[in-house]
Amino acid sequence: MDAIAIISIFVLAVFVGFEVVSKxxxxxxxxxxxxANAIHGVILVGAIIVADHSETNLELGLSVAAIVLATIxxxxxxxxxxxxxxxxxxxxxxxxxxxxxxxxxxKK
Amino acid sequence: MNRTIYxxxxxxxxxxxxxxxxxxxxPRTARRGNLLGALGATVATVAxxxxxxxxxxxxxxxxxxxxxxIAFGVFVGVPAARRVQMTAMPQLVxxxxxxxGGAAALVAIVEYLKLGDTATTAExxxxxxxxxxxxxxxxxxxxxxxxLQELMTTRPVVFPGGRFVIAATLGGTLASAxxxxxxxxxxxxxxxxxxxxxxxxxxxxxxxxxDVPIVISLLNAFTGLTVAAGGYVLDATLLIxxxxxxxxxxxxxxxxxxxxxGRSLFGTLFxxxxxxxxxxxxxxxxxxxxxxxxxxxxxxxNYARRVVIVPGFGLAVAQAQHTVxxxxxxxxxxxxxxxxxxxxxxxxxxxxxxxxxxxxxVPYEQLSEMEEVNPTFPQTDVALIIGANDVVNPAAKTTPGxxxxxxxILDVAQAGNVIxxxxxxxxxxxxxxxELLFDSKTTLLFGDAKASLTKVVGALKAL
Numbered sequence: 001m002d003a004i005a006i007i008s009i010f011v012l013a014v015f016v017g018f019e020v021v022s023k024x025x026x027x028x029x030x031x032x033x034x035x036a037n038a039i040h041g042v043i044l045v046g047a048i049i050v051a052d053h054s055e056t057n058l059e060l061g062l063s064v065a066a067i068v069l070a071t072i073x074x075x076x077x078x079x080x081x082x083x084x085x086x087x088x089x090x091x092x093x094x095x096x097x098x099x100x101x102x103x104x105x106x107k108k
Numbered sequence: 109m110n111r112t113i114y115x116x117x118x119x120x121x122x123x124x125x126x127x128x129x130x131x132x133x134x135p136r137t138a139r140r141g142n143l144l145g146a147l148g149a150t151v152a153t154v155a156x157x158x159x160x161x162x163x164x165x166x167x168x169x170x171x172x173x174x175x176x177x178i179a180f181g182v183f184v185g186v187p188a189a190r191r192v193q194m195t196a197m198p199q200l201v202x203x204x205x206x207x208x209g210g211a212a213a214l215v216a217i218v219e220y221l222k223l224g225d226t227a228t229t230a231e232x233x234x235x236x237x238x239x240x241x242x243x244x245x246x247x248x249x250x251x252x253x254x255x256l257q258e259l260m261t262t263r264p265v266v267f268p269g270g271r272f273v274i275a276a277t278l279g280g281t282l283a284s285a286x287x288x289x290x291x292x293x294x295x296x297x298x299x300x301x302x303x304x305x306x307x308x309x310x311x312x313x314x315x316x317x318x319d320v321p322i323v324i325s326l327l328n329a330f331t332g333l334t335v336a337a338g339g340y341v342l343d344a345t346l347l348i349x350x351x352x353x354x355x356x357x358x359x360x361x362x363x364x365x366x367x368x369x370g371r372s373l374f375g376t377l378f379x380x381x382x383x384x385x386x387x388x389x390x391x392x393x394x395x396x397x398x399x400x401x402x403x404x405x406x407x408x409x410n411y412a413r414r415v416v417i418v419p420g421f422g423l424a425v426a427q428a429q430h431t432v433x434x435x436x437x438x439x440x441x442x443x444x445x446x447x448x449x450x451x452x453x454x455x456x457x458x459x460x461x462x463x464x465x466x467x468x469x470v471p472y473e474q475l476s477e478m479e480e481v482n483p484t485f486p487q488t489d490v491a492l493i494i495g496a497n498d499v500v501n502p503a504a505k506t507t508p509g510x511x512x513x514x515x516x517i518l519d520v521a522q523a524g525n526v527i528x529x530x531x532x533x534x535x536x537x538x539x540x541x542x543e544l545l546f547d548s549k550t551t552l553l554f555g556d557a558k559a560s561l562t563k564v565v566g567a568l569k570a571l
Contacts (some may be wrong), residue, residue, distance in 0.1 A: 003230070006340060013349050016126055017356025021397075024133040024361070026368045026477070029325075029458035030484065033361055034201045035132045035142050037328050039125050040354045041204075042149050043176075043212045043335045045156050050218040051177075052168040058219050060170060064177045065215035068270050071181025072188075073208035074153075078146040079189035080200055081132075085139040087194075087466040 034081040041074025114159040117151060118346035124148030125260045125350050128356055136150070152346055157210060194464055195424040198457045199256035202324045203417045205331055206249025212334040213242030213301065219341050220297060233293065238283045239297065242334040245327045246309030252320050255312075261318075265313040274310045281307050321457040322366050322373070329358025368452040397533070400551040402560065406549065406567035408525055412489035414445040419465065420520055421455050422495015422531060423539075426557035429468030432494060435565050436474070448474050449481040449491075449518050451499035478518055485522035493520060494529045495557045501542045510540050526550040529560045 024032055047070045051063035125148050131141020155167060168174060185204075192200045216238035221233065254260045267273075284300040315323050332354025339347025366373045409415060423432060434444045448470065454461035462475060492499055504510065504515045520526050526549055533545070544550060553560050 009345065010336065010352050012355040013352035017129070017358075018360050020126060020130045020353075021133050021360050021364075024364065025135070026364075026452040027459045027462045028133060028135060028138060028329045029361065029365055029368070029452075030141070030198070030201075030321075030460055030463070031138055032129070033325050033328055033457075033537075034197075035145055035330070036129065036354045036358055036361070037201055037205045038142075038163040038210075039128065039145050039149065039350055040208050040332045040335045042121075042125075042152055042206060042347060042350045043215060043338060044149075045152050046215045046338050046344060046347055047211055048153070048156050048168070049342055049344065050173055050215050050222070051170050051174050051537070053222055054170060054218065056221075060173060060219055062214050062221075063170075064173050066211045066218070067174060067177035068181045069207040069214070070181065070183070070211035071178050072185035073204050073211060074149050074185075075182050076185030076189040077204045077208075078142060078149070079186055079487040080192065080197060080204070081142045081270055082139065082146075083189065084194075084197065084463050085142055087463045087487045095442070103414075106197075 009029045034077060034084060038074055038081055039079025041070055041077055044070035044074050046070075049072055109155075109158045111159070114155060115345060118344070118349075119157040119338050121148040121152040121155075121346055122349035122353075124151070125353055129353060137448055194467060195421070195455075196257070197463075198321065198324070198455075198460065199253045200310070202249045202252045202256060202327075205324065205328045206246045206253065209242045209245030209249065209327070209331040209334055209464070211242075212331065212338045213239050213246065213304075215338050216242065216341060217297065217301070219338075221294065225292060227292070229289065231341050232289050234337045235297075236288050238334050238337040238341065239301050240281060240285055241330050241337075243301050243304035244308035244311065245330045245334065247305040248312040248327050249308075249324070251309055251312040252315075252324050253279065255315075255320055262316070264316040270310075270314065274307075277303060277307045277310055291321050309511040316352060321453065322362060322507045324457075325358060325362040325365055329355050329362060332356075332358050365458055368458055397545055398548070400527075400553055400564035401453050402553065402567045404551060405527055405564050406571060407526060408490055408571050409439060409444070409492070409564070410442065410504075410568060412439075412444055412525075414447075414484070414488045415439060415490045415492055416449045416452070416476075416485065416488045416520070416523065417448050418493040418520060419454060419461055419498060420494060420496020420499060422497075422529070422557050424455060424461070424464050424495070425447060426495065426559075428494065428558035428561050429464055429470070431561040431565065432469050433470050435561055438565060438568055446474060447476045447481060447484070449478065449520075450475050451478055451496070451518055452516075454496060454499055478516060482519050485519045490525045490527060491518075491520035491523035492527045492529070494561070495531075497530070497542055498540065502543065502544055503540055503542065507540075508545075512540060520544070521547065524549070528552045529557050530554060531556060 021032060047063055047066035051067060054060040054063050124144050128141045131137040131144060156358050216235045220235045255262050255313030281303040284296055284303055288296040288300055312323055333350045336348050336351030336355060339351055363373060450461050452458050465475060498512055499529060500518050500520045501512060502521055503510050504512045504517045507513060521544055528545060528550060
């Protein structure tokens with residue numbers, strides 16, 4: 001891919017990233033951080049690609065280690081985030097949620 | 109599958125990640141957002157098995173190794189995420205972030221070994237960036253883990269001449285980065301990786317316990333950028349999108365967190381360069397404190413009209429969420445007005461305490477954020493502080509230069525009476541003495557938060 005296309009993707013993604021989280025209430029800081037943390041676990045895709053390319057034992061060994069680490073990051077990250085958010089779910093079911101959303105939104 | 113279809117699947121995964129972050133920013137959609145993110149990651153991972161690259165063939169080479177490694181990662185990651193106590197969750201997030209950074213660095217190293225002399229300068233620069241930042245994030249996250257797990261001191265670790273050592277390491281790291289770009293070899297790359305690991309350790313060591321969450325968030329953003337750079341080397345658009353999203357949102361999140369804690373980001377990050385060695389622990393306190401019995405506490409609570417409960421990490425450690433709710437129910441039944449004053453960083457991370465109390469089914473409407481509850485302290489008869497210290501420490505207002513100076517606190521000193529349930533006179537996570545403990549309107553009840561609360565509940569019932 002040519003450099004301009006990559007730079008465009010990069011710059012636009014930066015702005016999207018800034019925009020989507022700019023109004024988050026402090027209550028959600030930890031789950032949001034944890035969720036974003038899980039998302040960068042997609043380096044797993046990269047790790048699989050290099051494992052496919054690997055020819056020497058050294059390369060394969062390093063790629064396998066990368067796959068293990070990336071999987072832990074991705075899968076563990078989404079599971080632990082879900083557990084955190086599960087705690088909030090009980091409240092959502094009790095119907096108090098609308099008011100709570102509003103106050104959270106107005107905080108920042 | 110051809111490249112166009114593969115890229116379109118990658119794009120849809122990227123869109124899912126954007127929607128995931130968007131969903132995670134609102135309480136009602138947060139869980140769905142996270143699941144959407146997981147779906148995006150799964151789709152992206154499955155797709156790569158059906159696209160072998162420009163000249164490759166399916167199935168992928170080393171398929172057994174790949175599937176085995178994924179299975180092993182799931183086998184380690186899922187139980188860790190499932191079984192972790194909610195109190196220990198921040199350090200687990202730090203650890204997950206660290207291994208992600210490590211994975212990115214390894215990917216870049218393998219690709220570099222592979223490309224050898226055919227790498228373009230831009231690819232080498234992206235590789236160098238990935239290795240440098242990935243390794244820093246890895247070792248830095250391990251140190252934050254050790255600090256949060258209290259396997260090492262939570263105080264800032266500052267040694268004489270420390271700032272010169274850090275500056276020299278950073279200089280060496282950057283020099284070896286230039287070396288890699290110029291002379292293209294495995295040795296310079298390994299030197300770079302080693303120095304980056306060292307720099308990560310030195311970078312986090314001087315950070316005080318209270319600032320650790322900010323550093324975790326920052327390292328998270330770093331890892332995101334690392335993944336983006338790795339995506340450039342591998343010509344994988346999805347990695348560029350996902351990594352950049354996390355890098356950008358992580359940066360904003362780091363700033364928001366620093367603001368919520370009233371800390372300057374600059375001060376936190378470059379504390380390493382300005383911190384001075386502190387006196388260890390200081391002189392033993394010999395001033396008198398007013399220590400009470402559970403009955404004294406019960407009486408104070410029984411005749412109050414309004415009680416604000418300030419929960420802290422001590423409550424979480426003692427697993428006293430349920431007992432504190434029992435106490436609150438008892439007081440509510442007596443017609444006493446109850447609120448929980450939640451400091452934004454009560455616990456170990458922003459929002460941590462809300463999660464813990466939600467686990468104990470504390471009604472959401474009783475949880476008040478700091479800005480709501482602070483103006484009500486003058487009308488409050490009793491502030492009941494359970495296992496919290498730094499978030500109510502007036503030193504944040506009165507002592508310029510102390511590690512938490514400038515952090516907004518809960519103004520419990522404005523309340524008629526202050527009750528501390530504490531294990532001991534040991535200072536809080538930030539390691540600073542709390543003047544409020546010696547105030548004449550303060551009563552201390554020593555012991556494990558759960559045991560103390562159970563006794564207070566018993567005494568209250570007997571009244």
